[in-house]
Amino acid sequence: MVLDRKRVALISVHGDPAIEIGKEEAGGQNVYVRHVGEALARLGWQVDMFSRKTDPEDATIVEHSPQCRTIRLTAGPEAFIPRDELFDRLPEFVEQFQAFQVKERIEYPIVHTNYWLSSWVGMELKRQQPQIRQVHTHHSLGAVKYKAVRDRPPIADTRLETEKRCIETADCVIATSPQEEEDMRSLVTKKGNIKIIPCGTDVDRFGSISQTEARQRLGFDPDDKIAFYVGRFDRRKGIETLVRAAAECKTRATGQLKLIIGGGSRPDKADGRERRRIEGIVEELELGDIASFPGRISDADLPAYFAAADVCVLPSHYEPFGLVPLEAMACWTPVIASKVGGLQYSVVHEATGLLVPPKDAAGFAKALDRVLGDSQWRDRLGKAARSRVENEFSWTSVAGQLAELYETLL
Numbered sequence: 001m002v003l004d005r006k007r008v009a010l011i012s013v014h015g016d017p018a019i020e021i022g023k024e025e026a027g028g029q030n031v032y033v034r035h036v037g038e039a040l041a042r043l044g045w046q047v048d049m050f051s052r053k054t055d056p057e058d059a060t061i062v063e064h065s066p067q068c069r070t071i072r073l074t075a076g077p078e079a080f081i082p083r084d085e086l087f088d089r090l091p092e093f094v095e096q097f098q099a100f101q102v103k104e105r106i107e108y109p110i111v112h113t114n115y116w117l118s119s120w121v122g123m124e125l126k127r128q129q130p131q132i133r134q135v136h137t138h139h140s141l142g143a144v145k146y147k148a149v150r151d152r153p154p155i156a157d158t159r160l161e162t163e164k165r166c167i168e169t170a171d172c173v174i175a176t177s178p179q180e181e182e183d184m185r186s187l188v189t190k191k192g193n194i195k196i197i198p199c200g201t202d203v204d205r206f207g208s209i210s211q212t213e214a215r216q217r218l219g220f221d222p223d224d225k226i227a228f229y230v231g232r233f234d235r236r237k238g239i240e241t242l243v244r245a246a247a248e249c250k251t252r253a254t255g256q257l258k259l260i261i262g263g264g265s266r267p268d269k270a271d272g273r274e275r276r277r278i279e280g281i282v283e284e285l286e287l288g289d290i291a292s293f294p295g296r297i298s299d300a301d302l303p304a305y306f307a308a309a310d311v312c313v314l315p316s317h318y319e320p321f322g323l324v325p326l327e328a329m330a331c332w333t334p335v336i337a338s339k340v341g342g343l344q345y346s347v348v349h350e351a352t353g354l355l356v357p358p359k360d361a362a363g364f365a366k367a368l369d370r371v372l373g374d375s376q377w378r379d380r381l382g383k384a385a386r387s388r389v390e391n392e393f394s395w396t397s398v399a400g401q402l403a404e405l406y407e408t409l410l
């Protein structure tokens, strides 16, 4: 076996880093793994990103660059399986991972796992190959999530137990914000090694177009006041709060308010149901003339949407980190967000945007009126937002911090 110290395996069982983002269940985790992988490769690491194959038509190996690949392992049927039903497939994923190592004559000294399902894979690999160092990023913490949802799925206890064991035994667990570290300490365990390294964003791609150009390109009126949401249609994203806030805010009376709610959905799935529910509320509040649902926004158009907006709104009930606010801020667009999770860390209240208690539609309405009613202040918030992202949240800086951590563990 060849033991190459500069190799790292990023494991993301349910979040395929090579998939089109904004489609199906793909979201922040897919983006994180892909960008961290590519940035580590640019820093000189040999990166393999492992995910579960969900479609027989998908390539087994995707080469993003000579130093960075996505490898899709077959664990269970090559079809979409909701993440809460994937636990029983994990032993097969471990077997396939090990078979791949043998076939390619590789041993990964560092395994960086993502989400609790992959943490189980990492712990199992470590049990069988004790020299492996495991780094883990949660992306979402069961202990927090289950406080915010009504129905706990049958897998909840297994998830909570796995997360606790992972925090206590991994060589290092990454908290993407001080709030996440605090949640792990107060809700899960006092044991284990935690380090804060934030998520990042592409500061070249986001921020490459001005508001005027973006509006021309997308055919938006230069005088409109645009509030923009993009992300998955999921109840925990709190889109209902934004819609109710738009109905209440004074800017609506000016006739200039436009509400754009972007993101993909599939008619017969949970995200399709949530989209229909939101569309129903839009209709009930008679917002049909100001609200639009462009669907999945492509990678090529996304920077223009963020730049065209006057404000980006993230009304989540719970958000472990949230990449969307970073993307908006990189485009000089201030953010109004719920005062929850990582949003309290990325958005600086009164400096790069505003924080409002979750589910507080009246609070969001007031915040919208403040930002949309004072364009000079809006521009100042936007400038400060851009500087914050450039200084703290570029993928290169995030990958640099991760690389330093890996080196220390080795």
Ligand code: UDP
Pocket: 021, 022, 023, 026, 027, 028, 029, 031, 230, 231, 232, 262, 263, 264, 295, 296, 297, 298, 299, 302, 321, 322, 323, 324, 325, 327
């Ligand atoms: N996204 C996108 N197009 C869409 C919807 C979402 O590219 O139509 C991207 C968005 O830009 C962001 C990611 O999906 O990079 C969502 O990540 P976030 O952390 O905000 O939310 P999550 O999906 O992890 O809850």
